[in-house]
Amino acid sequence: MRYAETGFHLEVDLATGNIERVETDPKLMELFLGGLGTSVKIHWDRVPPETKPFDPENLLIFSTGLLNGTPAFSANRTVVSFISPQSELLAYPMMGGFWSAELKYAGYDKVIFRNKSPKWVYLWIKDDKVELRDAAHLKGRGSLETQELIRSELNDPNAQVAAIGLAGENRCFTASIEQSRSSSSRLGGGAIMGDKKLKAVAVRGTKDVHLARGAEFMELMKGVTDYINYRNTHPIPDVMTIMSGIGSPQEMVHTDEKWHSESFAWGNARERRRNFWTPEIDKSWTKTQLSVIKRLISCFNCPQHCGALIDRPGQPRYMMKCFSKLTYAMAAYVDDLDFSFRIVQRAQEYGVDGFSTPQILAFGFELKDAGILTDKDFEGCPTDKEGRFFWLLDRLVRREGIGDVLADGTYWAAKRIGKGAEEFAHNVIKKHEQLPIKLGMLDPLYFLMYSTNEKISITQIEGNWPQAAFATREQRERFVQDWPQLPDEKFKQYLLEWEPRGEKGIPHFPTPEMCCEIVDWMEMLHNIDDALGICAGMASFCLKPPYHINNYPKLISAATGMDVDRNELKRKVNRSRNLHRAFNNRRGMTRADEKPPKDHWKHRFPELEEKLLSTYYKHKGWNDNGIPTRARLEELDLGYVADDLEGRGILQNGQG
Amino acid sequence: MLPTTWKEEAYCKMAKVKKIVKTIKIDADKCNGCRGCEIICSAFHAVPKYSSVNPARSRIRVITHRLKDIWLPVFAGEYARSECAGRDIYTIGGKQYDECGFCRASCPSRDLFKEPDSGLPLKCDMCEGEAKPHCVEWCLNSVLVYEEREEEVEEEEEKPEELQIGLEALADRHGLQKMKDAVARMSRNGQEEGS
Numbered sequence: 022m023r024y025a026e027t028g029f030h031l032e033v034d035l036a037t038g039n040i041e042r043v044e045t046d047p048k049l050m051e052l053f054l055g056g057l058g059t060s061v062k063i064h065w066d067r068v069p070p071e072t073k074p075f076d077p078e079n080l081l082i083f084s085t086g087l088l089n090g091t092p093a094f095s096a097n098r099t100v101v102s103f104i105s106p107q108s109e110l111l112a113y114p115m116m117g118g119f120w121s122a123e124l125k126y127a128g129y130d131k132v133i134f135r136n137k138s139p140k141w142v143y144l145w146i147k148d149d150k151v152e153l154r155d156a157a158h159l160k161g162r163g164s165l166e167t168q169e170l171i172r173s174e175l176n177d178p179n180a181q182v183a184a185i186g187l188a189g190e191n192r193c194f195t196a197s198i199e200q201s202r203s204s205s206s207r208l209g210g211g212a213i214m215g216d217k218k219l220k221a222v223a224v225r226g227t228k229d230v231h232l233a234r235g236a237e238f239m240e241l242m243k244g245v246t247d248y249i250n251y252r253n254t255h256p257i258p259d260v261m262t263i264m265s266g267i268g269s270p271q272e273m274v275h276t277d278e279k280w281h282s283e284s285f286a287w288g289n290a291r292e293r294r295r296n297f298w299t300p301e302i303d304k305s306w307t308k309t310q311l312s313v314i315k316r317l318i319s320c321f322n323c324p325q326h327c328g329a330l331i332d333r334p335g336q337p338r339y340m341m342k343c344f345s346k347l348t349y350a351m352a353a354y355v356d357d358l359d360f361s362f363r364i365v366q367r368a369q370e371y372g373v374d375g376f377s378t379p380q381i382l383a384f385g386f387e388l389k390d391a392g393i394l395t396d397k398d399f400e401g402c403p404t405d406k407e408g409r410f411f412w413l414l415d416r417l418v419r420r421e422g423i424g425d426v427l428a429d430g431t432y433w434a435a436k437r438i439g440k441g442a443e444e445f446a447h448n449v450i451k452k453h454e455q456l457p458i459k460l461g462m463l464d465p466l467y468f469l470m471y472s473t474n475e476k477i478s479i480t481q482i483e484g485n486w487p488q489a490a491f492a493t494r495e496q497r498e499r500f501v502q503d504w505p506q507l508p509d510e511k512f513k514q515y516l517l518e519w520e521p522r523g524e525k526g527i528p529h530f531p532t533p534e535m536c537c538e539i540v541d542w543m544e545m546l547h548n549i550d551d552a553l554g555i556c557a558g559m560a561s562f563c564l565k566p567p568y569h570i571n572n573y574p575k576l577i578s579a580a581t582g583m584d585v586d587r588n589e590l591k592r593k594v595n596r597s598r599n600l601h602r603a604f605n606n607r608r609g610m611t612r613a614d615e616k617p618p619k620d621h622w623k624h625r626f627p628e629l630e631e632k633l634l635s636t637y638y639k640h641k642g643w644n645d646n647g648i649p650t651r652a653r654l655e656e657l658d659l660g661y662v663a664d665d666l667e668g669r670g671i672l673q674n675g676q677g
Numbered sequence: 678m679l680p681t682t683w684k685e686e687a688y689c690k691m692a693k694v695k696k697i698v699k700t701i702k703i704d705a706d707k708c709n710g711c712r713g714c715e716i717i718c719s720a721f722h723a724v725p726k727y728s729s730v731n732p733a734r735s736r737i738r739v740i741t742h743r744l745k746d747i748w749l750p751v752f753a754g755e756y757a758r759s760e761c762a763g764r765d766i767y768t769i770g771g772k773q774y775d776e777c778g779f780c781r782a783s784c785p786s787r788d789l790f791k792e793p794d795s796g797l798p799l800k801c802d803m804c805e806g807e808a809k810p811h812c813v814e815w816c817l818n819s820v821l822v823y824e825e826r827e828e829e830v831e832e833e834e835e836k837p838e839e840l841q842i843g844l845e846a847l848a849d850r851h852g853l854q855k856m857k858d859a860v861a862r863m864s865r866n867g868q869e870e871g872s
Contacts, residue, residue, distance in 0.1 A: 091730060092716050119712075126731060169744065178742065201743065227733035227793035235720065235727025250817060315746050319709040322716055324817035326709055330746055338744045 024233035025087050025580040026055055031129050031151060033144060035217050036136035040151050051583060054552035055087035057113050058597035060102045064111055065600055070607040074106040075216045077136040083222060086554015090125030090230035091580055092242055095559040097122060097321035100551060105208040107194040107430050108451045108477060110605045114210055117320035118203035121554055123181040127226030134217060143221040145175060148228060156220040163370030164199035165339055171223050184221035185211040186372030188418040192216050193428040195377040199369060202318055202328040202340035206374040207478050208453060233582030241576050248567045249324060257564055259496040267566055268325030269558035272343050273317055276307040287351045289383035290448040290457035309358040331362060339366045345375035352379030353410045360407050371418040377430060377454040382413050384431045384445055393440045398423040430454060448618050453477045463528040463622045468630060469540045469637050472615040475601045482547060484562040486539050490519040490526060506569035508542050528626050533633050537640035548594035549573055596657040599649045603662045606671055612647045648672055692832040699803045701813060702822040708748040712739050714812035721804060721811045733793040736801040737812050740778045747772055750820060753790035754781025756798035756842055758849040797843045
């Protein structure tokens with residue numbers, strides 16, 4: 022009997038249509054837990070470094086996490102992994118919704134797609150019955166539309182469907198995979214699905230997921246439940262509303278957007294509008310938001326309200342989540358929130374990443390204003406701010422005219438356009454568009470997180486440590502009083518000493534050593550979440566979350582019957598993190614790639630930044646080029662990885 | 678022909694008595710569609726308790742049509758051996774509901790409230806023996822509210838055991854004779870194994 026996991030994968034060869042149900046080695050869970058951890062291992066074993074994103078050999082893996090399908094609240098993430106067409110590294114954008122639990126109930130931990138289908142298909146998984154079905158009639162359909170059509174033709178309203186829209190079909194580098202109220206957006210998973218001519222994956226399951234020590238697990242969940250109730254009624258004082266609660270930012274609940282609209286940059290991540298949030302804007306935005314939200318909704322088994330059903334007269338309904346509420350309006354310099362609710366509906370049907378896409382559109386118009394792109398490129402484009410964004414979005418997802426160039430994202434588009442366009446693709450790390458944030462003083466913690474994490478998306482790296490120092494000693498003391506999530510008591514002292522400015526402020530405090538410890542803690546927790554399939558909103562992405570390093574080991578032990586303590590849990594995710602890094606190193610990633618955008622902070626400190634990076638690499642057991650050393654790899658039972666890296670000359674013998 | 682059912686036998690014995698009636702009030706407008714109620718129900722009723730989870734075994738299901746704004750928790754009620762004629766559509770608050778959507782029966786016309794492996798009917802037992810039903814406790818959005826009230830009701834009929842309801846369902850599905858044959862065969866095999 023397997024516990025928490027099902028112990029089976031589905032292997033789908035899209036070229037031949039062959040589908041196999043394969044039993045997995047129980048040892049994999051012991052080594053890598055599940056979710057991202059076990060997926061990384063499959064990519065390492067089966068995808069050689071010379072594989073290009075659109076090669077048939079590029080595996081596309083849809084994975085559940087170890088706790089999906091169990092009673093753990095908010096265990097609903099699906100990890101989709103593949104070599105990204107944009108970064109050319111191993112990407113793993115995740116989505117919430119309802120898909121992964123359903124796959125577990127159908128009896129599988131992962132679906133592994135290889136090769137390419139000769140014609141458009143979708144996969145239908147109904148327990149033991151799994152089939153590739155013709156999808157010719159779905160080509161060109163929107164991603165939400167497709168989900169409904171599939172449910173209807175299968176006559177199963179409870180089937181959970183992940184689908185791509187036009188952007189994925191046309192291999193846009195920022196194409197997303199949409200599912201219910203969620204999407205796997207970043208780094209172009211939709212393009213890989215489209216390249217494989219896989220329009221959707223539908224699943225319905227009616228089998229059991231087993232718990233090793235169920236009664237003990239439920240007892241532990243009582244504690245988690247009490248804490249969720251406590252946090253939902255006790256927002257953290259002295260921080261912005263958006264950071265005071267738990268769950269993914271409650272963008273659909275809160276209407277006050279002073280912080281986002283004034284702190285984040287408008288246009289192509291260009292300027293902050295510090296006095297944007299006037300009483301008139303507040304009134305108008307609140308009215309708009311409340312008038313279109315039909316219901317606040319959640320993902321599978323989650324008590325929060327991070328999403329909403331949007332019902333705006335004159336357009337089909339859809340479900341919005343998180344920050345897409347603002348990204349298009351801010352990128353287009355449109356002050357009317359209604360524009361957001363209009364364009365996100367279309368963007369979601371097309372299936373595009375809501376962070377990258379608005380920046381790409383703004384980048385396109387900047388190039389036009391700068392004369393790098395010409396009027397001919399924009400022939401027929403409306404002149405109003407709203408209309409032109411719709412116009413360019415339509416072209417991008419169809420790869421028509423200038424849209425074909427922009428569909429590869431700002432980095433690759435700039436390379437193709439030339440004529441100085443590279444200067445305008447200014448907000449990327451590892452070729453991927455970042456949050457539109459431009460700040461004053463270098464933040465050493467964020468410098469490390471931005472530079473080094475394999476996720477390449479800051480919102481899913483930060484979390485447990487406050488984003489900024491508290492203004493007063495009193496506030497700091499209040500914050501550390503009740504902090505059961507800490508991996509070590511010493512962090513309390515770091516926080517107490519941390520001041521908004523001066524000697525004990527950024528960029529020099531926390532010190533590089535302290536920064537390494539803090540960043541290591543945060544990314545460890547994200548890696549645990551991503552292996553378990555737990556939403557970061559209930560663990561690694563918020564302050565004082567219900568799940569943390571002190572209760573996770575007990576929950577995992579009770580669910581799986583595999584007893585782990587904090588150290589062992591940390592070791593398991595370190596193992597997958599180092600394997601992930603080695604996978605990317607093997608594809609050419611080095612220290613030279615690990616840098617935030619030049620203009621991310623106005624005040625930069627090159628010497629300190631180099632020191633931060635070197636200290637961090639050392640802390641992680643990596644060499645000066647950001648590559649895990651043999652000693653580190655062997656310590657994590659990854660000697661075979663060291664052999665491979667040495668064999669390829671990526672690690673030099675004797676480098677430790 | 679099936680024998681006279683327990684209901685008919687019990688009819689003559691009825692008398693008025695005071696009784697605690699357990700109910701769950703459902704405020705569907707508050708439902709965020711998470712289906713946590715399905716998870717906890719199936720976990721609690723697993724044997725051994727909490728040893729597995731499977732919403733298909735749950736005695737509460739959230740009827741869901743997300744884009745139509747329908748999130749409707751429905752509890753499993755009595756077993757019905759035949760399909761009913763009702764296929765009406767109700768419009769409430771601008772939303773269209775299939776009559777079946779509100780129905781609690783485990784019946785032949787739909788794949789709901791049946792054990793997925795055996796097809797046996799499922800019925801909500803209000804988590805007998807617990808302080809209150811677990812779905813109510815697990816729903817942190819107060820969609821489900823447990824209430825007890827005293828009512829004067831007709832004396833409770835003697836209810837058939839779960840086993841009898843299950844057997845009746847099997848007889849309806851496969852025919853009594855087939856079932857008898859199967860039981861006879863199983864008994865014989867059991868004896869052989871035992872001997």
